[in-house]
Amino acid sequence: MPNIGATGFILIILVALLLFGPSKLPExxxxxxxxxxxxxxxxxxxxxxxxxxxxxxxxxTARLDTGKPEYRTAENAPTAQPAAAAQTAPSSDKRLPE
Structure with a gap:
């Protein structure tokens, strides 16, 4: 990256002053x-x-290494399921009489 000294900086300001004029330079x-x-x-x-x-x-990564769940917010915490929803009905192969 080029190193601009004091003379280069003054030269840039003078060129800008000539191009844009004294009223536009502050803007x-x-x-x-x-x-x-x-x-x-x-x-x-x-x-x-x-x-x-x-x-x-x-x-x-730390949670996966320890195997323990880590909850940062309430949104990530597990919700309690009702007992009925947790259990599934046993499946049967018996058919109803026709």
Missing amino acids: LGRAFGRTLREFKNGAKEILEDDSDRKEVQKAD
Whole structure:
């Protein structure tokens, strides 16, 4: 990546001043600053999502290694089934008389 010194930076500002004029230069600076801020926030969100995903994978791997269930939220917890629903009716091969 090229290293821009003080003279290069001043030269870039002078060229921008000549191209856009003194009234448009502050607006362009603000727009450029907003763009950089949004890019930075977007990159931070992607990195946070990636780190969260890695933590979940580690927790799942640890759960699989121990064989014990790990519930992170109430939505993932098992629900109690009624006793009637847990038992199935015995199957029979007997036919009813016609």
